[in-house]
Amino acid sequence: SAVISQKPSRDICQRGTSLTIQCQVDSQVTMMFWYRQQPGQSLTLIATANQGSEATYESGFVIDKFPISRPNLTxxxxxxSNMSPEDSSIYLCSVEEPISYNEQFFGPGTRLTVL
Amino acid sequence: LAKTTQPISMDSYEGQEVNITCSHNNIATNDYITWYQQFPSQGPRFIIQGYKTKVTNEVASLFIPADRKSSTLSLPRVSLSDTAVYYCLVGDGTFNKFYFGSGTKLNVKP
Incomplete structure (x- = not known):
């Protein structure tokens, strides 16, 4: 199974600033996904990121607020962007390996607190 | 996409078998049923997946009736380390998108 790492693991940021979260996979994957999980809540899909194409955003999420890059397959x-306290959440990336069907592997998450 | 409904929480004791049922009345013909486990401060972890009847692996069993409008995750002889949130997901993988429901918080007591 794919091993996924995220950086940073946690951060505390000021309102109005931006934070970039990195997701690194130990194998080449086509599909990568970004989720948000607010404290005590379930996961909400933000967008799907395929290499070589623009990310596809879910309803309620826009590229200006959550720009995504996917420069390669790993x-x-x-x-x-322009964070507010409402953005305080855990952000997780996940991947689907080419040989697995409907099975995603998740990173450990990035815990973001916005003051 | 089919919506799933699960109990918000369940309590159990060590050594007991735990059954968590998920309702998915609008499941489509091509949809698979997948269960994930999430521990605090970790990402979800795949447990089991099935389409119909029964699937068993080293950690759990999944029972799916003929109408596929519900499914039951069975955890045999739970231990304290099984305390986690369990999510039932339904999808056909066409767009590779997962929509998580509210999940079931399982609390295993000694």
């Missing part, structure tokens, strides 16, 4: 970044 790496992606999610930026949380």
């Amino acid at each position: 790496f992606s970044t999610l930026t949380v």
Whole structure:
């Protein structure tokens, strides 16, 4: 199974600033996903990031607020822009390996606190 | 996409078998049923997946009736380390998107 790492593991940021979260996979994958999980809540899909194409955003999420890069098959970044306290959450990336069906592997998450 | 409904929480004791049922009345013909486990401060982890009847692996069993409108995750002889949130997901993988429901918080007591 894919091993996924995220950086940073946690951060405390000031309102109005931006934070870029990195997701690194130990194997080449086509599909990468970004989720948000607010404290005590379930996961919400933010966007799907395929290498070589623009990310596809879910309803309620826009590129200006959450720009995503996918420069190659093992790496992606999610930026949380112009942050407010409502952006305080855990952000997780996940991947689906080519040989697995409907099975995603998740990173450990990035815990973001916005003051 | 099919919506799933699960109990918000369940309590159990060590050594007991735990069954968590998920309702998915609007499941489509091509949809698979997948269960994930999430410990605090970790990302979800795949447990089991099935389409119909029964699937068993080294950690759990999944029972799916013929109408596929519900499914039951069975955890045999739970231990304290099984305390986690369990999510039931339904999807056909066409767009590779997962939509998580509210999940079931399982609390295993000694």
